[in-house]
Amino acid sequence: MAESRSNPQLAAVRLADYQPPDWLVPDIELDIRLDATRTVVKARLHLRRNGRHDRPLVLDGHGLETRIIMLNGKGCANWPNGDTLTIPVDGDExxxxxxxxxxxxxxxxxMGLYASEGRLVTQCEAEGFRSITWFPDRPDVLSRYRVRLEADKALYPILLSNGDRGAARDLPGGRHEITWTDPWPKPSYLFALVAGQLAALTDEFxxxxxxxxxxAIWTAAADVPRCAHAMAALKASMEFDERVYGREYDLDEFNIVAVADFNAGAMENKGLNIFNSKYxxxxxxxxxxxxxxxxxxxxAHEYFHNWTGxxxxxxxxxxxxxxxxxxVFRDQQFSADQGSAAVKRIDDVRALRAVQFPEDSGPLAxxxxxxxxxxxxxxxxxTVYNKGAEVIRMLHALLGVDGFRRGTDLYFDRHDGEAVTCEDWLKAMEDANGIDLKQFRRWYxxxxxxxxxxxxxxxxxxxxxxxxxxVPPTxxxxxxxxxHMPFRLALIGRTSGRRIGDEQVVELREAVTHLTFADLPEPVLPSLNRGFSAPVVVEADTARADLAFLAAHDDDPFARWExxxxxxxxxxxxxxxxxxxxxxVRGTLADPGLDAAFKGEAVLLPTESFIGDAATIVDVEAIHRRREAARMAIATGLExxxxxxxxxxxxxxxxxxTALTPEAKGSRRLANVALSxxxxxxxxxxxxxxxTQxxxxxxxxxxxxxxRALVNSQATTxxxxxxxxxxxxxxxFAGNNDVIDKWFSAQALANRPDVLDQVERLLKHPDFTPSNPNRLRSLVGAFAANQRWFHAADGAGYRLLADQLIAVDRLNPQSAARLAVPLGRWRRFDAVRAALMRAELERIVAAPGMSKDVLEMASRALA
Structure with a gap:
């Protein structure tokens, strides 16, 4: 990338440069004396030279105050050089x-070990373990961990880490200790610990x-009753993984901890999942x-990682x-299994199109x-998560249920306890099914x-x-x-509205594919990419009357919605x-063959962002005006x-x-769409x-x-x-952070001309805390998704976003970098807006002291 030549901070890591680790760490012992202001970490690494070479041991570290370095029981003269520690080693162990x-x-x-609401929490993926101790912090170094945790018992009565618990005892001075042993080799990014005042909902599987x-699911004592749904989901996930994939859990206990301050949704640390409390x-x-x-x-996603990850x-x-x-594919399967498969598929595709399709067509592709x-x-x-799941789904479609299971069984048997590549995954699928996936590799x-x-x-x-x-240039x-893709299609009779013949799964491999159908009893309409069998854009010059006919008669739920x-x-x-x-919409509401859940999805107009994605240049005002006119026509014409x-x-x-059955959820969905x-x-x-409601x-x-219905209304009454x-x-709901996030988002996403002024007021609200990723996303991130008002012609929305990004970068570079994404789509907008967005990106790049997280995102967007 061009930026790396002018800015060393943006030097790229390249797949082509991969080299196996020089040193392996089969076993590691950690002794951690926990304290919020000063934690002492002692690490004992059992090293083994990987292959025949004389290269030194090179370790990663970040922000560590190093006090002792010893090799084979003797002090070392070598000390850190920045974030690297290099130690010459004689012998192979x-x-x-x-x-x-x-x-x-x-x-x-x-990232690393941090304090949150009086507790101590870790997050080590991708490179957080180096902020805890010196280590070859890369995923292909797998180790068995033995961990001793010590802390003040009054402040941190619960001490959790990976694996199964061992001995625990009280110590002098009001302190206590516990050991945890994880017998399964794991990379450092899966290390975890949590310490604090916690209570648990417990169960057994x-x-x-x-x-x-x-x-056990651990959280604040007052929140334990709110963990019941998560516990039920965990047990259902464990049963699903056994039934569908033959995968059994492998430790004596499984712990989950919910925390308020977390960059991601959750983390799959072996035996100790740490979750953003909202999930x-x-x-x-x-x-x-x-x-x-x-x-x-x-x-389900984090539990399924126990084997796939x-x-x-x-x-x-x-x-x-x-x-x-x-x-992600596995958790989508699980969710479809637990509820409405048709509605789940529509939700998945809507999410893919809302975020991944724009990513694929912009500078961040x-x-x-x-x-x-x-x-x-x-x-x-x-792209990595959602499009990656679609690629796995295509394999599932190409191989069938039994063939896919044969492939996963071979994959797990062949690579258990290993760090592997996408080629290893595809090779297992090939070998288990006797097929050639050479062309399919192009998806990767x-x-x-x-x-x-x-x-x-x-x-x-x-x-x-x-x-x-x-495939367009990127x-x-x-x-x-x-x-190579599976493309599901069928023919729908223009007169009868019924499917003519069987559905087909056509394997598209060539640039052009011809299909011929003979002896048809009536003219037909094609039902294309049924079930969204491939993550593609289908371009068919279908007349509006024919689209309306398919929307009323197609027998594939996704194709009907589409x-x-x-x-x-x-x-x-x-x-x-x-x-x-x-x-x-009238026909959909009147159709007695459709359930409420599907109707609640099928009568929703595409979002303004999706409409803009279908245009060459996003016309913000016209899209908003037309969509609002259509909404009003549907509202008043079908009152x-x-x-x-x-x-x-x-x-x-x-x-x-309050029932959570698919039927009850469907009724609530349709009733609330009707109310809107x-x-x-x-x-x-x-x-x-x-x-009243x-x-x-x-x-x-x-x-x-x-x-939301009232907040979005512009009526003076x-x-x-x-x-x-x-x-x-x-x-x-004061004091409930997850619910107050909804309050912020409802106002940031409001369909009202005064939303920017409201967001600026909310930035000064006592409950707004930019250091909390959830709160930042609920206000600033939500506003950036409000296409009409974020993209106000005067550029005020862009300035607000850039101001917040620059400020947040000093606290949390990961959160800041994610805020840059909406500005990166500047090429899709008119010249005035494009210039304003580009100017904010240039201001971000020029701001002193910006992190490489933000600099990479902004620089790629400007390239």
Whole structure:
């Protein structure tokens, strides 16, 4: 990358330069005397030379106060040079010891060991262990850990680490100690400890071979009742992994800890998962249905990492999608298994299109396995995770359920206890099934979202489909080769509305594929990429009437939803009458064959961001104007239908208002979509219904839906209700950080011209804490996702974001770097906005003392 030549801080790490570690550490012993202001870490590394060479031991460290360095029991003359410690070693084995001091209370980066709400917590992925002690901090050095923790018992009565607990005892001076032993070799990024005043919800799981595993979810005592859903999800995940993948848990206990200050959603540390509290704590009063689903999905994700990430881990960070894409696919399978598979698939695709498709078409585009990086934290991206999951899903489709299981069984058996590559994964799939995936490997090497254009010609009872695939150029990859993908399709009769013949899974390999269908009883419409079988953009010149027909008749739930989305894009791309959308929604609401959950998804218009992604240049004002006009037409043209749906689903919920069954969640979803449209229509009756629902709600789902409906209303008659519910919500949930985050986000995402002024006021609110990643995302991150008002023509939204980014970078570079992403899309906007966004990126780059996390993101966006 060009920046590395002018700025040494941006020197790239390259996949092509990978070399195996010179030294391995089969065993490590840690002795940690915990204290918030001054923690002492003693490390004893048992070293083994890796191969025949005479190279020294090179260790990583960051911010360590080094007090003792010893090799084979003797002091060393070699001391650190910055973040590197180099030690010549005679012989092929040695014992290396260090003692360092670290300061958790000063650690605002939330990497390594840090203080949070009176507790001590670790986060070591990707390179946090080097902030705890000197170590070859790379994922291909796997060690067995034995850890002794010591602390003041009054301050830190609970001491947790990886593996199974050993001896514990009290010590003089009010202190105590405990040992933890993890028998399974793991990389340093999976090390974890938590110390503090914690209480636990406990349970037990009996594995398929009869082993009893003790389960515990640790949090503040007052929050223990809110852990029940997460515990149920954990046990369901363990059962699912045994049933679907044959994977049994391998320790005597499994611990989860929920913390408020956490950069990510959660972390899969072996035997001790550490979670952002928003993905553990849930009850009907404080969590929405989406929150409950997210808790279950994230708990499953981190548990599934026990095999896809822990027992079999990554050789290097370029292989990140090997564990993350694979595990996202597995958690998506789990969520589909636990609820509505159709709605889950739509949710997954909506998320992919909202974040990953724009990433794939901009300056930050990269393959699911990148070939270089400056700061690895910047590559925990939607491409690595979500597109990576889609690539795994395509393998599942190509191999079938049984073939995929044969492949995973061989993968686990062959590589248990190893650090491996994407090639190792694909080779296991090939060997288990006798197939050649050479062309499929291009998904790992090429960036960009493939496009599949479809042409249909018909004559008599014969039809021909021509499918042409292309992959657009991306930075550093101007020319692309065709990829291998499964493309599910079927034919729908134009007259009958029924499927004609069987669904097919066509394996697209060539740039052009011809398909011929004969003896058709009636003219047909193609149902394309059913189930979103491949992560591509389908380009088909389908008439609006035909899209409306498919939206009413396609027998594949995803394809039916997609037909309405494409119909909406067609209508909203111009100032045409939105009547076709009104009629399509009318038909969906009236269809007795559709359940409430699907209807609640199928009647939603595409977001303004998605509409913009489909355009060459994003016309912010026009997109907003057209979409609002369509929403108003749907709201007013179907007002009686919305009232009927609202009252019907509310009646269906009587007596089961807090139930979490798919049926109850579907009823809440459709009722709340109906309420949103009714408030948009603007009647006093609708405002009253929203206020009544807000105050009477027994679930956060219903309360928050009513609040959002009122907050988004621009009607002057709703102003009093809007202010009243916002004030009540804050007072009602004061002190509950996860819920107050929702209060901030509802205002930052509001569809109101005064939202920027409101965000500026909220930045000064006593509850706004930029050092907390959740709070930062809930306000600043949410505002940046508000396309109409973040992209105000005067650039005020861009200035606000850049100001916050520069300030936060001093505290937490990872959080700051993520704020740069919206500015990186400047090329997609008109010349005035593009210049304003680019100017803010240049200001960020020029600001003194910026981290390499932010500099990489901003510099790549400007390149």
């Amino acid at each position: 040695a014992v290396f010891e260090t003692e360092v001091v670290i300061h958790p209370s000063r650690n605002t980066r939330l 009996v594995t398929m071979n009869g082993r009893r595993v003790q389960l 553990i704590l849930a009850d009907s009063e404080t969590a929405t249905d989406m929150d409950f689903d997210a808790v279950a999905g994230v708990v 822990n027992r079999v881990t990554c050789r290097d960070w370029f292989q990140l999608s090997l564990k993350e894409g694979l595990t 990269h393959p699911i396995r990148p070939d270089h990086y400056v700061e690895i934290a910047n590559f925990y991206t939607a 090497e090429q960036a960009g979202t493939p496009r599949v254009s479809v042409t249909l010609t018909q004559q008599g009872g014969r039809a021909e489909l021509v499918l042409r695939q292309t 930075p550093g990859q101007p020319d692309k080769q065709p990829v 037909a309405f989305q494409q119909l909406a894009l067609s209508v909203l791309g111009s100032d045409d009458d939105p009547a076709p959308l009104v009629e399509a 009686s239908e919305w009232w009927a749906a609202y009252e019907r689903e509310r009646t269906a919920l009587a007596g089961r208002e 449209y009714l408030v948009t229509a603007g009647s006093d009756r609708a405002f009253a219904a929203a206020e 807000y105050h009477a709600a027994l679930t956060m789902t219903d309360r928050l839906a009513a609040l 709703a102003q009093g209700a809007r202010a009243a519910v916002l004030a009540d919500f804050h007072q009602r």
